[in-house]
Amino acid sequence: MRHRLPNRLVEGYSGFRQTRFRREKDHYAELAAAGQAPEVLMVACVDSRVAPEVIFDADAGEMLVVRNVANLVPPYQPDSNYHGTSAAIEFAVQVLEVKHAVVMGHASCGGIRAFRDNHLKGRVAAPGDFVAQWMEIIAPATELALVCEGCDPLEDQHAMEQAAIRQSLRNLRTFPWLVERERSGALQLHGIWFDMADGTLRELDEASGRFQPLQRPRFT
Amino acid sequence: MRHRLPNRLVEGYSGFRQTRFRREKDHYAELAAAGQAPEVLMVACVDSRVAPEVIFDADAGEMLVVRNVANLVPPYQPDSNYHGTSAAIEFAVQVLEVKHAVVMGHASCGGIRAFRDNHLKGRVAAPGDFVAQWMEIIAPATELALVCEGCDPLEDQHAMEQAAIRQSLRNLRTFPWLVERERSGALQLHGIWFDMADGTLRELDEASGRFQPLQRPRFT
Amino acid sequence: MRHRLPNRLVEGYSGFRQTRFRREKDHYAELAAAGQAPEVLMVACVDSRVAPEVIFDADAGEMLVVRNVANLVPPYQPDSNYHGTSAAIEFAVQVLEVKHAVVMGHASCGGIRAFRDNHLKGRVAAPGDFVAQWMEIIAPATELALVCEGCDPLEDQHAMEQAAIRQSLRNLRTFPWLVERERSGALQLHGIWFDMADGTLRELDEASGRFQPLQRPRFT
Amino acid sequence: MRHRLPNRLVEGYSGFRQTRFRREKDHYAELAAAGQAPEVLMVACVDSRVAPEVIFDADAGEMLVVRNVANLVPPYQPDSNYHGTSAAIEFAVQVLEVKHAVVMGHASCGGIRAFRDNHLKGRVAAPGDFVAQWMEIIAPATELALVCEGCDPLEDQHAMEQAAIRQSLRNLRTFPWLVERERSGALQLHGIWFDMADGTLRELDEASGRFQPLQRPRFT
Numbered sequence: 052m053r054h055r056l057p058n059r060l061v062e063g064y065s066g067f068r069q070t071r072f073r074r075e076k077d078h079y080a081e082l083a084a085a086g087q088a089p090e091v092l093m094v095a096c097v098d099s100r101v102a103p104e105v106i107f108d109a110d111a112g113e114m115l116v117v118r119n120v121a122n123l124v125p126p127y128q129p130d131s132n133y134h135g136t137s138a139a140i141e142f143a144v145q146v147l148e149v150k151h152a153v154v155m156g157h158a159s160c161g162g163i164r165a166f167r168d169n170h171l172k173g174r175v176a177a178p179g180d181f182v183a184q185w186m187e188i189i190a191p192a193t194e195l196a197l198v199c200e201g202c203d204p205l206e207d208q209h210a211m212e213q214a215a216i217r218q219s220l221r222n223l224r225t226f227p228w229l230v231e232r233e234r235s236g237a238l239q240l241h242g243i244w245f246d247m248a249d250g251t252l253r254e255l256d257e258a259s260g261r262f263q264p265l266q267r268p269r270f271t
Numbered sequence: 272m273r274h275r276l277p278n279r280l281v282e283g284y285s286g287f288r289q290t291r292f293r294r295e296k297d298h299y300a301e302l303a304a305a306g307q308a309p310e311v312l313m314v315a316c317v318d319s320r321v322a323p324e325v326i327f328d329a330d331a332g333e334m335l336v337v338r339n340v341a342n343l344v345p346p347y348q349p350d351s352n353y354h355g356t357s358a359a360i361e362f363a364v365q366v367l368e369v370k371h372a373v374v375m376g377h378a379s380c381g382g383i384r385a386f387r388d389n390h391l392k393g394r395v396a397a398p399g400d401f402v403a404q405w406m407e408i409i410a411p412a413t414e415l416a417l418v419c420e421g422c423d424p425l426e427d428q429h430a431m432e433q434a435a436i437r438q439s440l441r442n443l444r445t446f447p448w449l450v451e452r453e454r455s456g457a458l459q460l461h462g463i464w465f466d467m468a469d470g471t472l473r474e475l476d477e478a479s480g481r482f483q484p485l486q487r488p489r490f491t
Numbered sequence: 492m493r494h495r496l497p498n499r500l501v502e503g504y505s506g507f508r509q510t511r512f513r514r515e516k517d518h519y520a521e522l523a524a525a526g527q528a529p530e531v532l533m534v535a536c537v538d539s540r541v542a543p544e545v546i547f548d549a550d551a552g553e554m555l556v557v558r559n560v561a562n563l564v565p566p567y568q569p570d571s572n573y574h575g576t577s578a579a580i581e582f583a584v585q586v587l588e589v590k591h592a593v594v595m596g597h598a599s600c601g602g603i604r605a606f607r608d609n610h611l612k613g614r615v616a617a618p619g620d621f622v623a624q625w626m627e628i629i630a631p632a633t634e635l636a637l638v639c640e641g642c643d644p645l646e647d648q649h650a651m652e653q654a655a656i657r658q659s660l661r662n663l664r665t666f667p668w669l670v671e672r673e674r675s676g677a678l679q680l681h682g683i684w685f686d687m688a689d690g691t692l693r694e695l696d697e698a699s700g701r702f703q704p705l706q707r708p709r710f711t
Numbered sequence: 712m713r714h715r716l717p718n719r720l721v722e723g724y725s726g727f728r729q730t731r732f733r734r735e736k737d738h739y740a741e742l743a744a745a746g747q748a749p750e751v752l753m754v755a756c757v758d759s760r761v762a763p764e765v766i767f768d769a770d771a772g773e774m775l776v777v778r779n780v781a782n783l784v785p786p787y788q789p790d791s792n793y794h795g796t797s798a799a800i801e802f803a804v805q806v807l808e809v810k811h812a813v814v815m816g817h818a819s820c821g822g823i824r825a826f827r828d829n830h831l832k833g834r835v836a837a838p839g840d841f842v843a844q845w846m847e848i849i850a851p852a853t854e855l856a857l858v859c860e861g862c863d864p865l866e867d868q869h870a871m872e873q874a875a876i877r878q879s880l881r882n883l884r885t886f887p888w889l890v891e892r893e894r895s896g897a898l899q900l901h902g903i904w905f906d907m908a909d910g911t912l913r914e915l916d917e918a919s920g921r922f923q924p925l926q927r928p929r930f931t
Contacts, residue, residue, distance in 0.1 A: 056461055056474050057371055060311070061485060063327035064472055066509030069502050070768050071325065072470045074735070082320045083379055083468035089319040091280070097359045099309040100302045100331045104322040105291065107283035108730050111320045111467070118338040119355040120362055129399030135339040135355045138405035139317045142340055142381065146402075151277055159303055161362065179349030182366075185358035241276055247331070248303035250292045252284055254276050265281060286729030289722050290548050295514075328510050496901055496914050497811055500751070501925065503767035504912055511765065512910045522760045523819055523908035529759040531717070537799045539749040540742045540771045544762040545731065547723035551760045551907070558778040559795040560802055569839030575779040575795045578845035579757045582780055582821065586842075591717055599743055601802065619789030622806075625798035681716055687771070688743035690732045692724055694716050705721060 075111065082112045089115045092143035092152045094136070094219065096122040100247050101157045115143045121162030122155055123188045124219035127226045137226070144229050144238065151239050152223060156216040158246040162186055163212050170195070192218040209244075213262050216242040216255060295331065302332045309335045312363035312372045314356070314439065316342040320467050321377045335363045341382030342375055343408045344439040347446045357446070364449050364458065371459050372443060376436045378466040382406055383432050390415070412438040429464075433482050436462040436475060515551065522552045529555045532583035532592045534576070534659065536562040540687050541597045555583045561602030562595055563628045564659040567666045577666070584669050584678065591679050592663060596656045598686040602626055603652050610635070632658040649684075653702050656682040656695060735771065742772045749775045752803035752812045754796070754879065756782040760907050761817045775803045781822030782815055783848045784879035787886045797886070804889050804898065811899050812883060816876045818906040822846055823872050830855070852878040869904075873922050876902040876915060 055061075072079065091114040093103045103109065103116050117139040125136060143149045166186040169176070176183030189195065194214035220242050224230050232238040242255030244262050253262035275281075292299065311334040313323045323329065323336050337359040345356060363369045386406035389396070396403030409415065414434035440462050444450050452458035462475030464482050473482035495501075512519065531554040533543045543549065543556050557579040565576060583589045606626040609616070616623030629635070634654035660682050664670050672678035682695030684702050693702035715721075732739065751774040753763045763769065763776050777799040785796060803809045826846040829836070836843030849855065854874035880902050884890050892898035902915030904922050913922035 056463065057311070060327050062509050063329060064485065066328045066506055067326050068470055069506030070510050074770060076470060079320070079467045079470065086379065087319045091277070097335050097337050097362070099307045099333060099335045100299070102324040102336065104325055106287050107280050108286045109283060110734060113319060115317050115319045116322065116338050117317050118336050120358045125353050131398050131404060132352050133345045133405055133408060134401050135405055138340045138401040141401040142317070146381070159306065178351050181354050181358040181361040184351060185353055185355055188353060243276065247299045250288055250296060250299065265284065282729050286726055289726030290730050294550060330514060496903065497751070500767050503769060504925065506768045507766050508910055516910060519760070519907045519910065526819065527759045531720070537775050537777050537802070539747045539773060539775045540739070542764040542776065544765055546727050547720050548726045549723060553759060555757050555759045556762065556778050557757050558776050560798045565793050571838050571844060572792050573785045573845055573848060574841050575845055578780045578841040581841040582757070599746065601806070618791050621794050621798040621801040624791060625793055625795055628793060683716065687739045690728055690736060690739065705724065
């Protein structure tokens, strides 16, 4: 073997084995034998700072997690192309019958920043510009009209990140079998936005369209 | 708001805030201010039992994580379709200049099982069968010839999971700018396979094509 | 060396090194260089199920922790015997000037159970019966009158555990320099009782003498 | 209630409840029902930087932990005084029949530093000087002859911390029922020394009298 796994990963894995895996090995073995049955589908960003399992202290088996650039859901396109995110949604909703689908955005999103830059500068994505093409998913979002050259860039970035979450929820609802489950009450959709600068989490109130700080938890 | 975030997520987030985030809030604030600079791109599965940040005890900021069904990398296709995984690879390699790209497979993979079932039964993916279409990415893998009806299903499943990792590495090397970085020594590719039943991690030796148990770590 | 440290401890230490210590090594190095400055003195039991650092998710450096059988504080005895707990209290209050002294009891306390058994059976501690002698510290507690043969043993045990906490607080107030600091407002005393069966924590209200469930935390 | 538990403790407890306790509540409930059965007695220091459960990543129920200033074991004194540490040893060895008794010292020990200062300056402990009196437990240690005014203070401090561990092991062996169990092979004694500055752990080799770095762990 020419290259070995970086030492940092070897040590991190070793740490996992000797701490959390040791403590939870029965749980892992049960999950291996019985298969997974998560109740939550999380659509999150690839960003290295926003791991959903960390932010929600999730147990193994609790959430199916799709991660792509900017946590986008493309619209339903039943053609013969590869649709990685749609495959995950199909697997979560049709096969595993999750009860919740959560689109989780975050502050400082590089994909959104790239989209905003291109948008302001009138750049058009060329074939093979994978990030730029991918970010076109949010172009239909009418809220993006609020993006303006004179605005406070941080505020504008946050507004666009949140508009993208709303657009992904709209796109989720273009999947016919998903809508059916939402209508029947078997599935609930949620939009959330995390700011790693101070740890706040905001939840979308779809009635008002606004993202509101999470209510304080009940103590149990 | 009609639906609220499930209580389990609210409590998990609250736990994160009061334990890990509290302890690492300076680190998160620095990462928010300075931006991310991960050295590792991890291509992992959406499966709820194999969170890379847990298995490698990763810190915030350490690894960019793409997660799709069966941790696949599609081949380089510079057209105008949405290529979510390719966008993440472009972002990791071209923008963030990661030093390692790791394809992480695992035992009990539902995507691989679905592919194997379809394969054995001669089923063809119809448009809109997102999982089946997506799994076609591994169809070119010649190793799949070993899939056979008479074989031990578990052994066969593991062989196919590992063949899929090799195929994804091959596909990674169809991205011209990625190959360039690998050739210059700026980027290393790795294939690993995790078995949650007993916690073992195997690493692909590309010379022999075999997955070998991780060597024991140096004590530091 | 005839005997080696048990493997479980070696692996646990190795896990600590590769997870928490790795993440906090700068904090540990600072604490080593600057010395400790905890704000809390915790008087807790030796019981293997009630580690204060775990139950309060304490950081290194946060609490000085004395642990003896049944989390007792003996009365002030300025003689020339060895007074281990009093030495810890002196160190915490006089040298480190902690702001809080907490006596932390718990359900299922073996020391309290032994005392209760001896008490009911009229057994007297012989010299060299270290546990029995040590538990005599709580004998002056008038609340112990409530211990009765006909009572519900679990309720009785809990009542006695809580009476012991009140007695330890009384004994803490026999240390003249500690009382002085409490009077000046520099030090606050607290009594708490933890039940590992369901995770509840109760806090002593000294006005009423009752242990009340902890109020729910503010969300921050 | 005049004073409330400090907010930091309330939040830390809340974090524990929502993360570790949530994950391990069945284990805690079993421990509550079945009683504890630890295999290890740990004699450790009250120091806020050296929590044994953290350093050994211990599970609830794994180790009975006595903590006093400088992790000392006094000699066997079967009189009618309060002997908190001896009570814990009796409980661990006679009642719980632990298999290992570990004396765990550490660098930067305030109790050892106080003893060394008094020793160099010829100060005598007065009645009511609880720390000074308590530290007299190590006065018989002949190794202390190496303490000298001209020496490197840090090296000298470490030597004294390690001499104290050897003295505590000697004192452990003055308990007749403990020696009996050691002779029969039912109990093993260990001395270890932790340096939080760099995380190293050293283990006493009683044959040579030297503290040696822990061997690297086997990977499991």
